Amino acid sequence: MLNLTPKKITPRTALRVNPCKTCQPVGAIYCALGVHRCMPHSHGSQGCVSYHRTFLTRHFKEPAIASTSSFTEGASVFGGGSNLKTGVKNVFDIYDPDMIAVHTTCLSETIGDDVGSYIMDIDLPDNKLVVHANTPSYVGSHVTGFYNMMCGFINYLSLNTKSPNGKIGIFPGFVNPADIREMKKLASMMKASFIMFPDQSGVMDAPMTGNYEMYPKGGTTKEEIISLGDCAKVLALGIFTSLEPANVLKRKCKVPYEALPLPIGIANTDQFIMELKKITQEEVPPALEEERGRLVDVMLDAHFYCYGKEVAVFGDPDTALGLTSFVLELGMIPKYVITGTPSDGFEKKAAELFDLFQVEGCMAKASADLFELHQLIKNEPVDLLLGTSYGKQIAKAENIPFVRAGFPVLDRYAHSYFPIVGYLGGLRLTELITCALMDQFDRECEDEDMDVVM
Amino acid sequence: MGEMNILDERKQFIQIGNSSDGCSGIKCDSDSLSGAVSQRACVYCGARVVLNPITDAFHIVHGPIGCASYTWDIRGSLSSGSELYRNSFSTDLCEKDVVFGGEKKLAAAIDELATLHNPKVIFVYATCIVGVIGDDVDAVCKAAEQKYGIRVIPVKSPGFSGNKSYGYKMACDAIMSLISPCAKEGEKHGVNILGDFNLAGEMWIIKNYLKEIGIDVVSTITGDASYDSITKAPSAELNIVQCAGSMTYLANRMEEEMGIPYIKVSFFGIEDTGSALVRIAEAVGTSDNIARAKEFTQKESSRLKAALSKYDSCLKGKKAAIYVGGGFKAISLIRQFAAMGMKTVVVGTQTGKPEDYEVINQLVDKDTVILDDANPAELEQFMKQMGADILVGGVKERPLAYKLGIAFCDHNHERKHALAGYDGVINFTEEVNRSINSPVWQYLNIPTPKGGGLAL
Numbered sequence: 035m036l037n038l039t040p041k042k043i044t045p046r047t048a049l050r051v052n053p054c055k056t057c058q059p060v061g062a063i064y065c066a067l068g069v070h071r072c073m074p075h076s077h078g079s080q081g082c083v084s085y086h087r088t089f090l091t092r093h094f095k096e097p098a099i100a101s102t103s104s105f106t107e108g109a110s111v112f113g114g115g116s117n118l119k120t121g122v123k124n125v126f127d128i129y130d131p132d133m134i135a136v137h138t139t140c141l142s143e144t145i146g147d148d149v150g151s152y153i154m155d156i157d158l159p160d161n162k163l164v165v166h167a168n169t170p171s172y173v174g175s176h177v178t179g180f181y182n183m184m185c186g187f188i189n190y191l192s193l194n195t196k197s198p199n200g201k202i203g204i205f206p207g208f209v210n211p212a213d214i215r216e217m218k219k220l221a222s223m224m225k226a227s228f229i230m231f232p233d234q235s236g237v238m239d240a241p242m243t244g245n246y247e248m249y250p251k252g253g254t255t256k257e258e259i260i261s262l263g264d265c266a267k268v269l270a271l272g273i274f275t276s277l278e279p280a281n282v283l284k285r286k287c288k289v290p291y292e293a294l295p296l297p298i299g300i301a302n303t304d305q306f307i308m309e310l311k312k313i314t315q316e317e318v319p320p321a322l323e324e325e326r327g328r329l330v331d332v333m334l335d336a337h338f339y340c341y342g343k344e345v346a347v348f349g350d351p352d353t354a355l356g357l358t359s360f361v362l363e364l365g366m367i368p369k370y371v372i373t374g375t376p377s378d379g380f381e382k383k384a385a386e387l388f389d390l391f392q393v394e395g396c397m398a399k400a401s402a403d404l405f406e407l408h409q410l411i412k413n414e415p416v417d418l419l420l421g422t423s424y425g426k427q428i429a430k431a432e433n434i435p436f437v438r439a440g441f442p443v444l445d446r447y448a449h450s451y452f453p454i455v456g457y458l459g460g461l462r463l464t465e466l467i468t469c470a471l472m473d474q475f476d477r478e479c480e481d482e483d484m485d486v487v488m
Numbered sequence: 489m490g491e492m493n494i495l496d497e498r499k500q501f502i503q504i505g506n507s508s509d510g511c512s513g514i515k516c517d518s519d520s521l522s523g524a525v526s527q528r529a530c531v532y533c534g535a536r537v538v539l540n541p542i543t544d545a546f547h548i549v550h551g552p553i554g555c556a557s558y559t560w561d562i563r564g565s566l567s568s569g570s571e572l573y574r575n576s577f578s579t580d581l582c583e584k585d586v587v588f589g590g591e592k593k594l595a596a597a598i599d600e601l602a603t604l605h606n607p608k609v610i611f612v613y614a615t616c617i618v619g620v621i622g623d624d625v626d627a628v629c630k631a632a633e634q635k636y637g638i639r640v641i642p643v644k645s646p647g648f649s650g651n652k653s654y655g656y657k658m659a660c661d662a663i664m665s666l667i668s669p670c671a672k673e674g675e676k677h678g679v680n681i682l683g684d685f686n687l688a689g690e691m692w693i694i695k696n697y698l699k700e701i702g703i704d705v706v707s708t709i710t711g712d713a714s715y716d717s718i719t720k721a722p723s724a725e726l727n728i729v730q731c732a733g734s735m736t737y738l739a740n741r742m743e744e745e746m747g748i749p750y751i752k753v754s755f756f757g758i759e760d761t762g763s764a765l766v767r768i769a770e771a772v773g774t775s776d777n778i779a780r781a782k783e784f785t786q787k788e789s790s791r792l793k794a795a796l797s798k799y800d801s802c803l804k805g806k807k808a809a810i811y812v813g814g815g816f817k818a819i820s821l822i823r824q825f826a827a828m829g830m831k832t833v834v835v836g837t838q839t840g841k842p843e844d845y846e847v848i849n850q851l852v853d854k855d856t857v858i859l860d861d862a863n864p865a866e867l868e869q870f871m872k873q874m875g876a877d878i879l880v881g882g883v884k885e886r887p888l889a890y891k892l893g894i895a896f897c898d899h900n901h902e903r904k905h906a907l908a909g910y911d912g913v914i915n916f917t918e919e920v921n922r923s924i925n926s927p928v929w930q931y932l933n934i935p936t937p938k939g940g941g942l943a944l
Contacts, residue, residue: 057554081530
């Protein structure tokens with residue numbers, strides 16, 4: 035595969051080669067796994083959910099549970115209503131969740147299943163709930179599916195009861211459990227009372243106990259999702275991921291929001307902290323200032339190795355933009371910034387960052403694939419590749435140091451236990467990036483240039 | 489047993505212990521129950537895993553992006569030549585295509601691929617949605633064949649049109665349409681190996697064994713296959729079927745249409761590998777080949793006995809649970825565990841056939857739990873109840889086992905070491921031992937003194 039990519043770039047309109055995205059339902063499942071005692075349910079044929087569970091398992095190295103309507107030929111001709119009815123009954127009977135979150139697939143969407151009205155026709159056991167979201171695979175990407183499922187939960191559950199709870203809703207975006215932990219830590223340090231939604235920490239990084247908990251302790255509770263409607267404000271982190279659910283909540287429950295970039299890097303984390311400060315009116319605690327100071331210290335220590343180095347960043351739109359912002363802060367040049375997700379405004383946001391740091395010759399592209407990225411790199415190489423596991427072939431073919439971040443990372447362990455958001459995340463990224471560059475130098479340099487001290 | 493976790497409709501898929509009349513009545517080979525969290529996949533998955541190892545083929549997945557991205561470079565099938573098959577090609581159908589039909593996009597995608605890469609063969613997989621919107625994939629492929637003078641083969645694999653086994657059948661049909669035009673009259677010679685996908689290089693091991701005993705291999709289907717090698721398949725005199733679940737259908741078609749008989753074999757475990765080699769030599773070889781096969785298998789068996797004896801004390805008496813794709817693998821694993829002094833206490837498959845369960849029934853003890861199309865809740869319940877020390881399964885079962893504090897061995901796509909043949913037995917035994925006897929397990933039980941907190 036390494037020699038497949040020709041240097042000459044010819045326009046393609048129909049053929050997607052080596053995608054930098056996947057489809058909506060896997061995002062919907064990941065979202066639903068961040069809700070306490072909720073069973074994600076895939077309304078379609080069986081392969082989809084099998085792939086999604088496998089994909090999530092490979093990234094998190096954790097069980098990813100989800101049920102399916104198991105469509106057969108009959109269901110795809112006569113509609114999947116009875117499959118859903120049986121499925122919901124069976125799931126409550128054997129797996130006993132508090133809630134089932136149904137998402138559609140390209141199949142059930144195309145045959146026109148009206149999942150909303152199917153759900154209304156189902157007699158549910160007491161205190162049990164079924165919510166749904168439409169997640170056709172032929173629209174958007176896994177990021178779209180993630181926020182569509184968030185919108186589904188909000189549409190079904192969130193209520194404005196006219197008694198404000200004084201809390202902040204935090205929408206963390208499509209991130210790892212460790213990132214959510216870090217956001218919660220920052221919010222707590224700012225003395226904010228908050229509802230994190232969704233919250234996969236404690237679910238997709240549950241500790242080892244010798245028991246298999248189908249519903250681990252973590253996850254946003256049903257009550258919390260309902261209560262989102264009474265929040266004072268929502269911080270929607272990652273505009274391409276969290277803006278839509280924030281809008282839905284605003285329309286439904288009149289909760290105002292502030293949409294911010296994912297808090298990756300100093301400026302974005304500062305912005306998150308300042309927004310929290312604005313709401314809580316609390317001073318930034320010295321411990322947090324020290325944390326920030328430690329990050330700046332380390333970035334200074336490492337800047338000599340990073341400054342002016344060219345980097346290709348790829349992944350989900352908000353993650354890619356966050357990483358772009360951070361590498362710019364390190365003095366690097368984000369030559370290519372690529373997402374596979376179709377996103378209006380992605381290229382503009384990236385261009386704003388290029389302008390802010392006055393870097394030239396950088397390009398950003400949405401709806402791109404990794405074949406194209408590889409071609410670009412073949413024509414004008416970069417010093418570092420920063421993105422998901424699917425970059426490893428490019429990295430090997432072109433001998434480029436490679437740092438994994440984003441979703442999915444399938445070929446490394448423990449990555450999802452360390453944040454890339456917040457000041458701590460900045461420390462981790464600095465370490466990963468600098469070490470990757472230094473390792474490459476050590477591997478390739480002449481003997482006389484090899485030094486124990488760097 | 490906690491009956492509450494097992495649905496009435498699922499009970500026929502489960503059998504406790506071997507039945508005394510020798511006839512296994514377990515229900516299998518049927519569709520999964522809605523809502524049951526099946527571990528199974530779909531028709532497309534079955535077709536893709538069989539065809540994907542054809543290394544210089546272009547596999548275009550006609551559908552939305554998911555089907556292509558989830559099957560991008562997943563199989564661990566190694567290649568001695570081209571690495572093309574490790575890329576992911578798709579038409580990435582979007583809303584507009586779904587409304588107006590995807591035929592034009594597919595034709596354009598084939599055009600772009602043909603101009604860019606000069607392919608020999610393209611497989612076009614029709615996924616769920618293509619089945620529903622009714623794209624005439626056959627016609628697009630046929631037109632492309634004429635336009636470019638290459639093979640463009642449709643694989644009808646809408647996910648809903650059956651289960652994974654049906655996908656195997658669709659893949660076999662695609663292989664037939666690839667090789668049929670290459671059948672020539674004349675003397676047949678050598679064997680084809682069917683149903684080995686060269687995971688971790690296993691096909692190479694088997695080919696080496698056959699070389700050792702003097703049997704020529706014509707074609708491998710589909711591990712480490714190429715367009716040129718696979719189209720030679722009709723000139724073989726015998727088909728050796730390793731993965732019976734996926735390839736018996738192809739073997740039958742090749743027997744009927746090309747006059748090539750087949751035998752089913754397994755290269756997992758000392759006993760099965762030995763008998764496979766001798767049977768192959770007996771089927772197509774001379775007395776010299778048979779003698780060499782016997783000598784070779786004896787030599788290897790005794791080499792292994794010595795190499796494995798050091799694990800006896802570590803593994804003897806341990807209990808195994810098996811949950812794998814097909815019946816043939818489950819059968820071999822039961823035998824292999826028995827040879828290691830271990831007892832299989834739970835055994836299940838995703839796509840086992842009645843005849844597989846018949847054999848399993850004869851191999852296991854009275855209290856062994858046999859499952860078809862199990863779900864995580866059942867696996868958990870039976871593994872705990874039977875006190876399994878290790879689970880052999882695939883990617884979705886790994887974290888389940890670990891969460892339960894049970895060791896694990898991957899016998900699916902993600903295996904990193906060959907598990908077939910004699911060296912495979914060593915690798916397997918080492919893996920089982922490594923996982924069962926990992927020092928990590930001792931930290932699982934946290935000693936809690938009276939005041940709470942860790943005992944330090």
